Amino acid sequence: MKETRICIIGGGGRLWAIQFMKDLAYNTMTHGTLVLYDIDKQAARNNVAVAEQVLRVNNSEGRFAVVAIDDLGEALSGCDMVIISIEPGKTSCRYGDLVLPEEYGILQSVGDTTGPGGIMRARRALPIFFDLAKKIGQFCPDAWVINYTNPMTLCTAALYKAFPAIKALGCCHEVFHTQNFLAKKVSSWFGVSTPDRREIKIDLTGVNHFTFVTKATWQGHDLMARLVEDLKDPETFADGTEVALKRLEQEKWFDCDQKIALSFLRDFNTLGAAGDRHLAEFVPWFLTSDENLHTYGVIRTPYSWRERTAKEKREKVFGDEDLKASLSDEEGVDIMRCLMGDKTMVTNINRPNEGQISYLPLGRIVESNGVLEEDSIRPIVASDPPLAIQNLVRQVSDVQEMTLQAIWEKDDELLFTAFLSDPLMNLSRDKARELFDKMLKASELQY
Amino acid sequence: MKETRICIIGGGGRLWAIQFMKDLAYNTMTHGTLVLYDIDKQAARNNVAVAEQVLRVNNSEGRFAVVAIDDLGEALSGCDMVIISIEPGKTSCRYGDLVLPEEYGILQSVGDTTGPGGIMRARRALPIFFDLAKKIGQFCPDAWVINYTNPMTLCTAALYKAFPAIKALGCCHEVFHTQNFLAKKVSSWFGVSTPDRREIKIDLTGVNHFTFVTKATWQGHDLMARLVEDLKDPETFADGTEVALKRLEQEKWFDCDQKIALSFLRDFNTLGAAGDRHLAEFVPWFLTSDENLHTYGVIRTPYSWRERTAKEKREKVFGDEDLKASLSDEEGVDIMRCLMGDKTMVTNINRPNEGQISYLPLGRIVESNGVLEEDSIRPIVASDPPLAIQNLVRQVSDVQEMTLQAIWEKDDELLFTAFLSDPLMNLSRDKARELFDKMLKASELQY
Amino acid sequence: MKETRICIIGGGGRLWAIQFMKDLAYNTMTHGTLVLYDIDKQAARNNVAVAEQVLRVNNSEGRFAVVAIDDLGEALSGCDMVIISIEPGKTSCRYGDLVLPEEYGILQSVGDTTGPGGIMRARRALPIFFDLAKKIGQFCPDAWVINYTNPMTLCTAALYKAFPAIKALGCCHEVFHTQNFLAKKVSSWFGVSTPDRREIKIDLTGVNHFTFVTKATWQGHDLMARLVEDLKDPETFADGTEVALKRLEQEKWFDCDQKIALSFLRDFNTLGAAGDRHLAEFVPWFLTSDENLHTYGVIRTPYSWRERTAKEKREKVFGDEDLKASLSDEEGVDIMRCLMGDKTMVTNINRPNEGQISYLPLGRIVESNGVLEEDSIRPIVASDPPLAIQNLVRQVSDVQEMTLQAIWEKDDELLFTAFLSDPLMNLSRDKARELFDKMLKASELQY
Amino acid sequence: MKETRICIIGGGGRLWAIQFMKDLAYNTMTHGTLVLYDIDKQAARNNVAVAEQVLRVNNSEGRFAVVAIDDLGEALSGCDMVIISIEPGKTSCRYGDLVLPEEYGILQSVGDTTGPGGIMRARRALPIFFDLAKKIGQFCPDAWVINYTNPMTLCTAALYKAFPAIKALGCCHEVFHTQNFLAKKVSSWFGVSTPDRREIKIDLTGVNHFTFVTKATWQGHDLMARLVEDLKDPETFADGTEVALKRLEQEKWFDCDQKIALSFLRDFNTLGAAGDRHLAEFVPWFLTSDENLHTYGVIRTPYSWRERTAKEKREKVFGDEDLKASLSDEEGVDIMRCLMGDKTMVTNINRPNEGQISYLPLGRIVESNGVLEEDSIRPIVASDPPLAIQNLVRQVSDVQEMTLQAIWEKDDELLFTAFLSDPLMNLSRDKARELFDKMLKASELQY
Numbered sequence A, B, C, D: 001m002k003e004t005r006i007c008i009i010g011g012g013g014r015l016w017a018i019q020f021m022k023d024l025a026y027n028t029m030t031h032g033t034l035v036l037y038d039i040d041k042q043a044a045r046n047n048v049a050v051a052e053q054v055l056r057v058n059n060s061e062g063r064f065a066v067v068a069i070d071d072l073g074e075a076l077s078g079c080d081m082v083i084i085s086i087e088p089g090k091t092s093c094r095y096g097d098l099v100l101p102e103e104y105g106i107l108q109s110v111g112d113t114t115g116p117g118g119i120m121r122a123r124r125a126l127p128i129f130f131d132l133a134k135k136i137g138q139f140c141p142d143a144w145v146i147n148y149t150n151p152m153t154l155c156t157a158a159l160y161k162a163f164p165a166i167k168a169l170g171c172c173h174e175v176f177h178t179q180n181f182l183a184k185k186v187s188s189w190f191g192v193s194t195p196d197r198r199e200i201k202i203d204l205t206g207v208n209h210f211t212f213v214t215k216a217t218w219q220g221h222d223l224m225a226r227l228v229e230d231l232k233d234p235e236t237f238a239d240g241t242e243v244a245l246k247r248l249e250q251e252k253w254f255d256c257d258q259k260i261a262l263s264f265l266r267d268f269n270t271l272g273a274a275g276d277r278h279l280a281e282f283v284p285w286f287l288t289s290d291e292n293l294h295t296y297g298v299i300r301t302p303y304s305w306r307e308r309t310a311k312e313k314r315e316k317v318f319g320d321e322d323l324k325a326s327l328s329d330e331e332g333v334d335i336m337r338c339l340m341g342d343k344t345m346v347t348n349i350n351r352p353n354e355g356q357i358s359y360l361p362l363g364r365i366v367e368s369n370g371v372l373e374e375d376s377i378r379p380i381v382a383s384d385p386p387l388a389i390q391n392l393v394r395q396v397s398d399v400q401e402m403t404l405q406a407i408w409e410k411d412d413e414l415l416f417t418a419f420l421s422d423p424l425m426n427l428s429r430d431k432a433r434e435l436f437d438k439m440l441k442a443s444e445l446q447y
Helices: A017-025 A041-057 A072-076 A093-103 A115-139 A152-162 A174-191 A223-231 A241-249 A259-268 A276-282 A290-294 A303-315 A334-338 A388-406 A414-423 A429-442 B015-026 B041-057 B072-076 B093-103 B115-139 B152-162 B175-192 B223-230 B241-249 B258-269 B275-280 B291-295 B301-314 B332-339 B389-407 B412-421 B429-442 C017-025 C041-056 C072-076 C091-101 C115-139 C152-162 C174-190 C223-231 C243-252 C259-268 C274-283 C290-294 C303-315 C332-339 C387-408 C412-421 C429-442 D015-026 D041-057 D072-076 D092-101 D114-139 D151-162 D174-190 D225-231 D241-250 D260-270 D275-280 D290-294 D303-315 D332-339 D389-409 D413-419 D429-442
Strands: A004-010 A032-037 A062-070 A083-086 A144-147 A165-171 A199-206 A209-218 A345-352 A365-373 A376-379 B004-010 B030-036 B065-067 B083-087 B144-147 B167-170 B201-207 B210-219 B343-351 B365-373 B375-381 C003-009 C032-037 C064-068 C083-084 C144-147 C165-170 C201-207 C210-218 C345-352 C365-373 C374-380 D004-010 D032-037 D064-068 D079-083 D145-149 D167-170 D200-209 D212-220 D345-350 D365-373 D376-379
Touching: A004 A017, A004 A072, A017 A032, A017 A334, A017 D032, A032 A072, A041 A062, A041 B223, A041 C041, A041 D145, A062 A345, A062 D376, A072 B083, A083 A115, A083 A334, A093 A303, A093 A429, A115 A152, A115 A388, A115 A414, A115 C429, A152 A165, A165 A365, A165 D092, A174 A209, A174 A223, A199 D376, A209 A276, A223 A259, A223 D225, A241 A290, A259 A276, A259 A388, A259 A414, A259 B412, A259 C223, A259 C290, A259 D212, A276 B175, A276 C332, A334 A345, A334 B429, A345 A376, A376 D200, A388 A414, A388 B004, A388 B072, A388 B389, A388 B412, A414 A429, A414 D365, B004 B015, B004 B072, B015 B041, B015 B083, B015 B210, B015 B332, B030 B041, B030 B072, B041 B175, B072 B115, B083 B115, B083 B332, B083 C201, B093 B115, B093 B301, B093 B429, B115 B152, B115 C091, B115 C243, B115 D145, B115 D200, B144 B152, B144 B258, B152 B167, B152 B175, B152 B343, B152 B365, B152 B389, B167 B365, B175 B201, B175 B210, B210 B223, B210 B389, B210 C210, B223 B258, B223 D015, B258 B389, B258 C174, B258 D167, B332 B343, B332 B365, B343 B375, B375 C083, B375 C201, B375 C223, B389 B412, B412 B429, B429 C072, B429 D032, C003 C017, C003 C072, C017 C041, C032 C041, C041 C064, C041 D079, C064 D151, C072 C345, C091 C115, C091 C303, C091 C429, C115 C152, C115 C387, C115 C429, C144 C152, C144 C332, C152 C345, C152 C365, C152 D092, C165 C365, C174 C201, C174 C210, C174 C223, C201 C387, C210 C387, C223 C259, C243 C290, C243 D072, C259 C303, C259 C387, C259 D413, C290 D212, C345 C374, C387 C412, C387 D212, C387 D389, C387 D413, C412 C429, C412 D260, C412 D389, D004 D015, D004 D072, D015 D041, D015 D079, D015 D332, D032 D041, D032 D072, D041 D064, D072 D114, D079 D114, D079 D332, D092 D114, D092 D303, D092 D429, D114 D151, D114 D389, D114 D429, D151 D167, D151 D345, D151 D365, D151 D389, D167 D365, D174 D200, D174 D212, D174 D225, D200 D225, D200 D389, D212 D225, D212 D241, D212 D275, D212 D389, D225 D260, D241 D290, D260 D389, D332 D345, D332 D365, D345 D376, D389 D413, D413 D429
Parallel strands: A004 A032, A004 A083, A032 A062, A083 A144, A144 A165, B004 B030, B004 B083, B030 B065, B083 B144, B144 B167, C003 C032, C003 C083, C032 C064, C083 C144, C144 C165, D004 D032, D004 D079, D032 D064, D079 D145, D145 D167
Antiparallel strands: A165 A345, A199 A209, A199 A365, A345 A365, A365 A376, B167 B343, B201 B210, B201 B365, B343 B365, B365 B375, C165 C345, C201 C210, C201 C365, C345 C365, C365 C374, D167 D345, D200 D212, D200 D365, D345 D365, D365 D376
């Protein structure tokens, strides 16, 4: 494999960047230079040491030169790959995203992708992505760009808006959880040990975090048909309140039992393919109250925890044991290997619609399967879900398009139109406007 | 003009049928035979006398022979025009449509077009329309069919579903109110006497009762630009609660000041083109409470009033004065004259989408302008509204399509999918299901 | 009716401009200023006198002030209407358009719309139209622009390419001939006197000069069904050679008997709606030889005649009798009256596709019916012709799009691609290239 | 790998069937039952012995049971795979396909896919495929069906027309030749030994035999850019007449130097991706004369040779040496392995358009890349070629659609419309009709 120059934008938040470095160390055929860039220059510099520790711990010293570069243009120059994972705005901005809507009765389980919180986060993030894309167009127009930042769809869309010839994709692991869930089902249905998630072949459609499985097979067995059978079991939708309360106590914000994913299968004939806490935010009928949400075993991630852990992450010191690499479930490095020509892979990706999703306009960022090869990503045509799912996904994608347009044109009136059109919006028009104005102010957002 | 055989299906409820007969008497160039049919055979027979009274009072004796026919096939045979205006189910069915959702916190101002009430009304009406269309296909396949029944979009769609070659349109006067509202504005803006609504040229897009004006001119003046100016006047959105309470007291259910129509102009850059009580039902942010609705000067039509007046209408005796015809604002007879070859007219019609609405699938029943000529209706391509309006209208049209499909296939699970997807749905999934089951039962709906 | 400032661009060729002036004089409600502009400044100045003569002869002195203005920007300033009818290039350029292809065996009956000749004519005309459109955008962006110049589709497309907000349409009388042909048929079928062509209601689809009638009625009678009956009459396709030879002798280049229009009805189930000499040029099977063409009674207009008459037209002196106005079959002034607010009209127009033609991409210039009202043209959705007609029209429209793109981008290689793709092209690739190069040279075309 | 029951329909012509059997023998993981069916029952029975000889020669005795079954339904029952390769009509029917058009001046190099010959061949083949599809629907609806018969697009389309739920694909090796051609170029450009064609990654679009490469890479190198460079070399289009005459003498009908494929690259910016003899038949400018065709080094396959060799093939006796298997360039068995779950492969396939080809209607049979996995084929979205190529391919696909419709509806008038619309048609309309009638008669085609 060719020598590769990789630029990591962000990563000051540490956890994600460290996982990426471990994967890089694990994949022994990659080598080259790792450029670290963060608006927090010191954070980038600190990460150099961590990166070198990762390489050392995994017997990969010398495979990658690691440098922190303060100037963005310089950091990007000559890069083959650019990896973006940033936190748009200070953690305290998340207060406005999460707590203000709650005061008006709008509950959000994550609040970084959709809903009032997602829209405000986009309002902070997109100008940064517009700028990044322009710089990439200037300093490394042929580089492949992998975005990990939420709101995934909108951040990736922003890259294409500002530099239409960019070669970018959004990368997200939520779908893997669905594959793992199905892999466990396979184990129980067929009495085999749990297969690797990659053996669960799925056909996928939607937008990031609001993705749906239209077909799933394992060794040719139709898994959806079996799952539909399972719906009849009263256990499937048994009250999850007790589980939820335990999760609250244990701060297990990310755990779920796919009850909301399965609820889509029950009512819409299609399995949700993201964590329940994400799926719940795209429709009005799960987040009417915490009590309602808890019946699915799902809890909301509170602002207070985000505030506390952001600090912990920044300050964490890693022991060598923490940095030992093994086969991970993240795909960033695998994707990189494909694009560098080392192998071919079919996986879920966030990319502009070229026809892979029949029910969304061309150009929208969508999530579905693609074939990754050397310097090439080609989308696979996704099977159509039922009209009802198309309707839900299209609403979400339209609100995203309005949000993108509004931020691009610096038009907060159009942003309010998007805000009002969001599926979580259950306020009167005047209360909605009041909340919108407060949130703008809390984010200190001005053009 | 040729002799015309017209069949009126329904009309037992009287008021509408009598207006149609008055218009028929007023338009002196029409003549022929009027066939009355109602599932309440006696109501049809009683209406013969009323029809003859209308003709006599307006010096039109002999222009139309009037007959009541008991058998639907016989009634339709040889007809050139079929006019449909029926009440699907007993008035008491409206209890389930309106009161049950209210018990769950879902308020509806009309409840016959959209929302839980509209869906259940469709569930009662559509099987009747499927049957009507098949009979029309059998007994008068070349007749033009004008539907006045709500839910207008779905009833008209049902005709096409069951007999695709039908020549049908849906006819509604809500848009005329918007033209009249603009005509009054013209009077105040230009210091002229209020022009006839037909002088207000509008470009129109949407589905029935959720229609939007993208352009409006009078003698070449751009009325939308002036209306946008008016939005800045604090009076435009001044609190309408007092007005609403007075309307409640006076039982003025149908009055409005277009504040909701204008609210769409404010937030979505496009004027709503139906009465506020209709517009309010298609989005979640006006019917959050009666207090909220009242601030727009709008009140909900209560079930109790419907029950009371249904009885009054059936029993009413008409004096000759009541039946004197003059130029009315209804267009049924005008449309008939066009289709019979007497003139050409551009007006708003509900018809299958052949391309006139770019953002909805072909075949959906949409409302926009069309050219009516002898035996021909050709849709005019409507200008595109902003994406945000396209998004709202498409949601509504998709839910209508699911509803149509569900009733056609007698699939109440799919009907629940539509029910859950309705923009007024603000319940948890389980409460929604509970309400759905109760409403089905209240309507005594079984396949 | 409001005072109107009209600018006529071109008209040095006289005949067309004089007809327009006569129509203007005949329509007594119009008045204002007539600005004459021509690149041949003297020709414009000479036309002032003719215009004044026309007004005088028709008792309209003083209704229009007539001025010739030498500067294009000045001429356009403040105009409400712009009428364009120019001759792109000297008459001698037509030699290359017509005679060179003939030397290679490609016969053209007109050669100004399609085929090698049409493409080269576009190559001369479009740069002029790009410039005109930019000037209109600068000096009278709100004016309505009516184009009469061929190639109609491409010249009108060029206006939109260079100034997308232009309010332009292409106006052509070929379809009227089809209506007149049907009117005469009505007379013989129904034993009535020939009705006015406006009474023949047609549904229309295609691109200029390659337009098709999908439906035609007169007083509700289906004329297409009767025409299909006529096809069985051996007379319909009887050998027209003798007629053709007589036409040749009498220089009746424009006469035809609709045999080619009817040949489309026979083989493609759809009536051609332009003169046979135009229709013949869009497909390969009529112009294989003069002998073949003559069997349809059609003859080619020779270059020699064009050369001779161009001179005669320029030098002609008009007597008062020549200039007496009566109701004409041209619609320019009628269209102007509609756009000025004087009346509403449904007629065939060349406009960007907004959805009126389902089988062509949006934005292409297409010909179909539209509704003309004050400051508004709205296209009517055209009924779909059979796939075979869609296929033929789409080929033509695609070649036009390539031609437009090539000339816009000054890319003669892409222009050759269009040239090779034209339906009349029956040469080997190398001969085609040879011809193309010669024609470019003959037209003295350089960027 | 699972035991597989494979039915081979046809194969009486021997050569193709024997290659398939050799590939089956070579792929040692397959096993099961091979059912042979041919309308010439004796031919099927004779092939049993050959199949057993193939297995024996390749040390695969016992891996497949081989049976000939006379009844089609019985032959299909329980099959997992159905392979179709038939000769529709006697070899003498090809006389009408090839010689009659030649008498009218229409030259065809192959005449089995497009042009007059292709249409008549379709007229013979499609009724057989309609029948096959219905039988498959009845006896093995879940089987995968691989069609090898020409006209490939239309035969595959016929399967879907008659049994829309069929799981079928068309399989063709023409694209492999293009990959091999590029592989040889790679060898000369990069000074390496010729890589396996599978290393040449291409993006592909079109319909069978009229397919185009929009992108081609080898190890990340852009091969199209280099090929465009090669166009400037005068050798690229040097006169191939001498080569052609030598090929005529040596009966090398199938050889070519991609000069026509490259001619598309020169004039249309896109490389043709089939043998030149196929590409030449889809446009009018290569087959104007044999002299013209020969300049590209291409010759036409004559009827006389087809007649002679058909007989030879039927009578051939195979020695063991002839039947020794090695890695072949055919993919049928590889495709089978993918669909049976043994591996994943990206390759070119003929399948209904689900969105992979943006410029063709959904449902049309198109050729592009797909991902083959266990019981699943998902199309990959093809990159768009320039408009000029879209235009050419769409014409061909439209004519195919008309042909399909005509044969399905037994409507020879519509078939004539298709015939007239074919790109090779250069006759006058009346000559075209004469030829059409003669060809129908020669094929003894009646409904």
